[in-house]
Amino acid sequence: MNTESETLFEIIRFVDLAGVLANAILGGVAARTARLDIVGFVVLAIMSGLGGGMIRDTLLQQGTPAALLDPAYLICAILGGVIAYFVTFNGRWTRRVLLLLDALAVGCWSAVGAQKALEAGLGWLPAILLGIITAVGGGMVRDIMLLKVPTIFGGNTLYATSALLASTEMVILSKLGFVAIGTAVAILSGSGLSLLAKRYGWILPTGYALRIPKPILLLNPRAWRQRRLDARNARNGIFPDDPGASV
Template identity: 75%
Template sequence: MDATAETVNQIIRFVDLAGVLANAILGGIAARSARLDIVGFVILAVMSGLGGGLIRDTLLQQGPPVALTDPAYLGLAITGAMIAFFVPFRGIWSLRSLILMDALAVGCWAAVGAQKTLEAGLGWLPAIVMGIITAVGGGAVRDVMLLHVPRIFGGNTLYATSALVSSVEMVVLSKLGMPTLGSAVAMASGAVLSLLARRYG
């Protein structure tokens, strides 16, 4: 593995985990809106931050989900719940950084989901679908448990569209032998589309 690939892999891991933290905090904020106690914060944070990956790994059946075997995931999800519980997140700048991290995560999670599916020996179409599931699954489970219409349906489906675009990019570039470039492009376009979706969606 050359230096560029290693750098991109480190960026992927950083964005992946930052996405877990950001989504866990967003889950905690949803728990606050629903006036839950701290256990409710943790449950919603874990679902928001890890739900997509849990569904992906359960479907791929390559062993227990990475969210359970790699302690960083659960640790960050619970940290996110605690942050959301103790920090009010009323300032515009703290919300903006959350939204930015979440936007970066959409493309990153889609890329990771698509790549893992290809590595499991499955075809390009399942890879695209699993990329989307990885990116939007956690949020969908969180929304349904709170009896909200899932965000991927309600009003702002450009969110799911950006996961679709990132998954397609990842699959195409991975099949062309450029998975590293694929991850970078998927992450960048996912972020841009998600932010556009927030602004104009």
């Protein structure tokens, strides 16, 4: 049992570090777009790669965030910034790699965030929430540092929705006792949905303007009946200025 627990811990740690590296590279790409220097690359890579996990660990209140205890986290974040500093990701294949890394970060972090919340004794709903926060938190911090509205608030292709799907699957399968399988399924589905959304341009709708009838029509039965009569006449091709309208 002890060996199984250690194996599971290493799986979760590896997935978490993969997400850190992926999102750190994305932070470095954002730094290149903003024409920042090497310091900007590293800072944005660290904030983008570690922000979501540090927010999660701070909310869990179980000691120092893992990113500050395990040097591998900072190393992966800095490495991601250095990679983005030397690689432009402007070519056809490098752009595809970038999209894959972005999708991978969503799946990995959603799974890890949800599982760590469950291990802390939280219920299924807070676990899903922390899974989403882990996945999108670093990107939000990155966008705010660049004085931009976080992309998950609109115009992005189902980023938070993919995190929601992956976190929910992770919670369900973990509750059933299939943590390793849940991790794999969450990563594949979350990353897959993110890639499909980018491929086909799927986005969530913006605010809907609900049309409510004027109060006068609700309070005045005669006006309401007249409106229904006008609508029926319009369907029959009869209008008030037609000779047959008075028949």
